[in-house]
Amino acid sequence: MVDLSHPPSARDSSPADAPPPPAPAPVRDPARTAIASVVSVVATIFGLIFLAWLVLFVTKGRFLKHTFERVASRYMERDIRVAGDFNFYFDPIDVKFLAEGMTVSNPDWAKKPNLFASKLIDTRIETLPLIFGKKQIEWLNLVDGTVDLEWDKAHKRNSWTFAGDTPFQMPLIRRAAVTGTDIHYDDAAMQIFADVHFDPINAKDSRFANNILFTGKGTARGNPFTLNGSQTSPNALMAGGRNQFELHVRAARTSVDVSGTLPAATQIEGADLAVQVRGRNLRNLFDLAGIAVPDTRAYRLRSHLTKRGQDYEFTRIAGSYGNSDIGGAMTVTVPRTGTEDRLFLKADLASRLVDMIDIGPFIGYNPDKLATQGATAAATTQHARGAYPRILPDAPLRVDAIKAFDAKVTYKVADIRQPFVPISNILLGLDLDHSLMKLSPLNFDMAGGHVDSDISINARQPAIVTDYDIRMSPTPMGKLLARFGVNDSGTTGTIKARVKMTGTGNTVRDSLATSNGRIAVILPRGTFWTSYTQLSEFDIGTFVQKMFEKKLKEPVQINCGLIGFTVRDGIAAADPILIDTSKNVMTAKGGFSFKDELLSFAFRADAKKFSVFSGQSPVGIGGHFAAPSFQIVTPELLLRGGVGVALGVLTPPAALLAFVDPGDAKAAACGPVLAGANAAAQRTLKGEPRKDIGKGKSADVKAEKDKKPIKL
Template identity: 50%
Template sequence: MNSVTTAAHPRRARALRWAARLAVGVVLLVFGIWLILFVTKGRFLKPYFEKIATSRLHRQVRVAGDFNLYFAPFNVAFLADGLTIANVTWAPKSDFLDARHTALTVRTLPLLWGRHEISVADIDGARVTLQWDAAHLHNNWTFDDPNAPPAPFEMPVIARGTITDTHVSYTDPKLQLALKVDIHPLTATNSHIDQAVGFSGTGTLRAKPVSFSGHVDKADQMLHAGSSKLVLHADAADTVIDLSGTMPGISDITAGHYHLAVRGENMANLFDFIGVVVVPTRKYHLVAEVSRDDGTWNFTRIKGVFGDSDLTGVMGLAFPKDRLHLGADLHTQSLDLLDAAPFIGYDPKRLDALGTKGLVTNENGHPRILPDASLRADALRQFDADVRYRVGNISTRNVPVSQIDVTLNLDHGKMTLKPASAILASGKLDGSFALDVRGDTVMTDYDLRLHPTPMGKLLYRFGVEEAGTSGTLSGRLALHGVGNSVRESLAHSNGRMVAIIPRGTMWARNVQLVELDIGTFIQRMFQKKLKDPVEINCGLVGFTVRDGIANADPILIDTRKNVITGRGDFSFRDESVDVGIRAKGKTFSLFSLQSPIGIGGYMAAPHLKLVSPQLLERGGAAVALGVVATPVAALLAFIDPGNGQAAQCGPVLAGATAAAQRTVKGQPRKDLGPAKH
């Protein structure tokens, strides 16, 4: 037993001696390598570095000038003059990196764990090109497998160093963004930036020029995990943007919290930058708080004005399934009429210059009022949206409008405004609007309903007294149009428009044309006001629209004294109006108007012909009679025998077409139809 133990001791001793010798040999080898590298600065490793780096990065790596790679004493020292890293094959010919001088000291221990911590960095004359491919599936700073998902851009931690004459370009074809950024000279010591990191640049965004400048203040630990203050100013397409706030570090700008102030001539220009189509606006100024959470850019505490209207709310921009989605909940307390007009296609610059006169244009010597701004159908197909917009009231001169509430949904080129509602003179207006731009032809469906609305409040500004007026007005507009603007869509529309007046009374201060009875008008004109309200049995003003032409179908109003009918049409194509209205008395009266009153001209400038050609002819006969007979004879031409036929109100209140209308005796009416007067 002792002999075995005695024999084991020499073997262990020899093993220990060999282990010690091996350790010493390894140390000597490492020291020798370190010494060789330190003395030679590792210049001989240049071809090996280029080969290994090319293999690891899947890019061609070259060093045109001096090269160092060694331990100094424990950290890795790297120097390369004329360092270039080629771009990916799908990118333009420019290199990903082209640096005149690069000197780095990399901490060894963190490097073993896959962390890139640079204690010293001196970079001069660097040109960095950052790019996305056209499909936004790959970027050129993801260096691993070319088919791997794109990685976020990460900056290494830098403790000390200088960066001079360095420029960065960034290109994103999907956003149509191309920027060139100049990094102002930067010096860092002991994890502190010695002065603000300044930058400036120019570029284009969706074919519009952009210029910007800014700096990072108090960046004590900017290149570590501390917070920094970013200040940015940008000018683009009549838009001025000021952004300031804090961010965790220069490599994590998206995790910051910022204050945004933006102003410009037209809010549509601002959203153009991100590929979102919004309605045009007059001059605006907005502020908001900006942050990013779970992939969504949030704009909260939005507050500002556009034109003479206010705006508050929240908004979010996200990219689910790599498709832009805009969500918003916005509110305007008081919406000016001129600020509402651009929503349907009127030119905000023209409105700024001309006011309400800017709603009317002159084409071929005729006034036009329907807006003709073209829809950007191609852009509407590129994003989705869910937006709710509420308005307290619209400042209008004639009809009070309040409590507007619209929900907009846009899904792959199909846009709906549903529900959409408003309070119109104490009555409710609601309906829906659908716009389909998925095909080559833009199709629009309009469907609006006016629920029973007091005529006293609705027509108060037109001379109707609320006291003594019990009548109400209901209506509906249902049209299907084809075209790339409101004007074009209505010019190629089909459908029906009706306004219905059930039994009630109307009392007016301005008695002109009341019941369209000239005798009553003359009498009441001298009395200054009505002593009795007009008693309405029922009324219907209906138009059937075929390919942009709206034919009266029918115009029929039954009052206690008269039956009022109308024929004619108006055109959405050229906006001309040609309608005749005739009143037939139910009882005998003087000066009752049997000949029609003509409403002609254009939508933007209609005119009323109180004395129609037919009436002028009859007036001429009366003058002739007055010459040869007594003055009483001159009245005979204006005598109405009282043959008006009362209306059956059922089809009237149902909004039926002219063919379905009946007299009180149930007979088809022969005084209605689409024919012109």
């Protein structure tokens, strides 16, 4: 029994009977807690993404059709509609987009209601590049599409530039299948219209049964053209291979053939393309692009084409025009849409050998006439109101064409075949900046001398103004005039010259016909020989004497000479023509006219020493540039003959008096002559003003013209 009278004390209780101590509070790990939270959030996000993906994948995103129309229309500020089925989902990562009957409207000013319309557009867009701002399409299937690209009349707006002045950029499309699709291009300002049609494509088991073919036609600045091309390796393309591309264009008696590989169906950047061009006139080809180049004879060129950004680079150019070779490189920079930039042409060209006849079209002579009629006939035209021939070119400068682009061109020519005088090492620099064309430098070696030229054609104003500045360094006369009967071995004299004029007009002929300025040809001291020298001096006594002494080839010693003209309104009057030789002083009056290409000169050679049988009569030069005439027997000489006959009737020996030259010619002071000064500054050796030379007056030219020539 238990004794209840004595309850147990604390000392009497055993440890086994004591209550257990309380458990310690759990300690939380912050790192594990954070990781758990992140995992929970990520799992939730991925769960939501997967759920969204799953919903889109199951429904194909069809419920987003109206949302897509609303958002896309607001973003692009165009009305975008999908008439039929619509898909927008991830499959599994890339974006799958499908729309039946999709249309994108044009702006209100456009002629056609829609920029784009198609029966079906089915495409897969790569997601990762899209995240980084790159539009890259893995494949595209387009059925019965229509694309209408238009510019407005002012060429300031186009139909493919959307909200924010952002032009549509064609995405990179790696693979494409285009069936029954048409592209229309309309640019009224540039006069370019084109329609391109893609033929239907049959495919089986992801392999095309035939090539992707396209054809087209249109007009460029009134010139009709046709084109056709193909994608020649579609099966390799479907497998991710490179696109074998061909394009053939025929227009304006010109053929263009392009072939090579494209990295992708819509990617020209970095392409390796071979271009071959041939035609009757290189101008016809560049006219299609709105670029003005000189006429040429028939040509054939080949090059490689690469696109880098806005630049189309033509490298390794090689070929010929006429009988001349040409090579080099050229870059055409296309301005970005919406900018004030202009089309820019940069070229670095060179020729080893150029035929003289091939230069004719560069300055305005008709290339077809040069090819069929020869240089002389092609350069000669008849005056519209007269029977006289003209040779100055009258091809107009194409002002409208040069307003559309800028250019910087360098052209080097090593040698010229069949020149009138020896010409080589031509260097031409052409700079076109907003209708201001500068041919600077225009330099070349000529007959042992050198010519430097700077020519400026300002077409910024309605009245086109041309400045000519042509400088010829001392050049041996023997080489320069060899084709005109001058003997190189007996000639040590040189010629230097300067032409500085300004004219108005859009042809070479009009510009010179209105020109003002000065022409000066200076002959420093030296010897000169030609079998025609004594004939031009018309000193019968000296001529006969030298003929019997067999010294006809003795050179003439030139002390100094100046052939100078003052040009006023296209009429060049002698100012002065003065040549001082050891035995004669040669002068001339008259001049020539750029207006009607008339020559009206009277040359006189007065002896410094007494001479018998001297005609002392001027030698006339008349006619026109294309058909000059020489008048050896002049009215003055006939008058002398008449006086001699009259005196001979009275006293036969007195007949000789009419042909006696007293030898009173006044030698020239060579200082003003060598300085190229005008007639007012010329002096005799005694310092007296000269009265026997032309004064640079246009009336002198008319006076000589009115004299009736005496035919031999």
